[in-house]
Amino acid sequence: MDKIHVIYGSTTGMTEAVAAKIADALGAKVFNVNADDAVAFDAELLxxxxxxxxxxxxxxxxxxxxxxVKDSFASKKVAVFGLGDSQGFADSFCVAAETIANAAKDAGATLVGEVLKLDDTNESDKTDEKVAAWVQTVKSAV
Ligand SMILES: Cc1cc2nc3c(=O)[nH]c(=O)nc-3n(C[C@H](O)[C@H](O)[C@H](O)COP(=O)(O)O)c2cc1C
Structure with a gap:
């Protein structure tokens, strides 16, 4: 089994771009969740x-x-990141990332690190720094 897979869903490509950066930093394979690829969920850390x-x-x-797919989170380590717009959607900022983290927890996964919430719409200059720090936390879990 591979050690780490990065799996993303992205409508306009912003999460896709960050997924590629994270996968690069972790030396991991990257999958689009819409590819319906069962292999995507077969790794020690998702x-x-x-x-x-x-x-x-x-x-x-x-x-x-x-x-x-949530049953395949059981007994895996899971780290979650999300992109959103903290100014346009302050009350629902990155809620989807929390929803996925909760589904993983409910399925019996071990969550690794904090849920990383990124706002590439308003603060794209902070993304690289936040990703780099978060990736270190995730790396220390494997
Ligand atoms: C119609 C619409 C609804 C959105 N709703 C939310 C939201 O509820 N919470 C949030 O944090 N961001 C929200 N966003 C911002 C997107 O999540 C943000 O643009 C994100 O970077 C898009 O990433 P993607 O291209 O990977 O799909 C919304 C954007 C649009 C256009």
Whole structure:
């Protein structure tokens, strides 16, 4: 089994871009959740990323898949990151990432690190620094 897979859902490509950075920093393979690839969820540590849409909703591909894949989180380590807009959606900022983290916890996963919440819409200059610090925490768990 691979050590780490990064799996993302992304509508306009912002979460996809961050997923690529995280995968690069972790030396991990990266998967789009919409590829419906069972292999994606077969790793010791799953790094799951989603943007938030609607008002606090999962990104569409995660919305379609989460119920089907959450059982595969059991006994895995899971780290979660999300992208959102903290100014336009202050009350529902990155809620989708929390939803995925809660689903993983409920399925029996061990959560690694804090849920990383990024606002590439308003604070893209902070993303690289936040990702670098978070990746260190995630690395220390494997
Ligand atoms: C119609 C619409 C609804 C959104 N709803 C939320 C929201 O509830 N919470 C949040 O944090 N961001 C929200 N966002 C911001 C997106 O999550 C943000 O633009 C994100 O970076 C998109 O990432 P993606 O391209 O990977 O899908 C919304 C954006 C749009 C256009």
């Amino acid at each position: 790094v799951l990323g989603s943007s938030t849409w609607g008002i606090g909703d999962l990104q569409d591909d995660w919305a379609a898949r989460l119920d089907h």
